[in-house]
Amino acid sequence: MRESVIEIRNLYKSFGDNDVLRGVDLDLYKGENLVVLGKSGSGKSVLIKILVQLLKQDEGYIKILGKDLSKLNLRELNQLRLKIGFAFQASALYDSMTVRENLEFPLTRNVKNLSRKEIDYKVERLLDSVGLPNTINQMPSELSGGQKKRIGVARTLILNPEIMFYDEPTAGLDPITCIDINNLINQVREEYKTSSIVITHDLTCAKVTGDRMAVLVKGQFKAVGSFEDVFENASDPNIKSFYDYNFIK
Secondary structure (H helix, E strand, O other), rough: OOOOOEEEEEEEEEEEEEEEEEEEEEEEEOOOEEEEEEOOOOOHHHHHHHHOOOOOOOEEEEEEOOHHHHHOOOHHHHHOOOOOEEEEOOOOOOOOOHHHHHHHHHHHHHHHOOOHHHHHHHHHHHHOOOHHHHOOOHHHHHHHHHHHHHHHHHHHOOOOOEEEEEEEEOOOOOOHHHHHHHHHHHHHHHHHEEEEEEEEEOOOHOOOOOOOEEEEEEEEEEEEEEEHHHOOOOHHHHHHHHHHHHOOO
């Protein structure tokens, strides 16, 4: 049996009368890229926020890397969060810092007693990994949207996370840059041995990066499997219309 690095069982979350997640069950297996698909407002971002406990679930069980989140104190939760990388949709770079300083910030804040040489090595290695070694002294305002996405991924990787969350990684990018970002997601998995959840509504991104798809419809996963399993014989109109919107214009 495959090892689960994330287990989600019977997860519920509501905001007032709005039931966002309604009994969600899901596993992320070690070494896989799992794509969570859904239209805007389907609960994708809420799910990710619950997984890092920025939001608390109303009901349900979550285990990450063998840890039951409900049994962790704040210190233990923060230690677990260091093993999870979050590549934000908007990259979330600090505008007042250079690329070098953006990458150094989480490293120097969380890893003590590193020498200047060790810090420089990690920063330069990661920038090289994402194909942007020459941006090291640039400001975020000097970067393109695709470059910012890559730098955001590099900053996330600097703490060597075991799990990666990608939030709409191709949103707002041109088709050529989307290809680059999709390839980067696969490269990160191979090079850094991560397990990843990719949140997207871009089916091309899903097909290229995902080992499995999980389609979130009205707060529940209506289909889980390979791209072909989910979409080739889709009878649910919500899933079929999602495919048609992406591929039949």
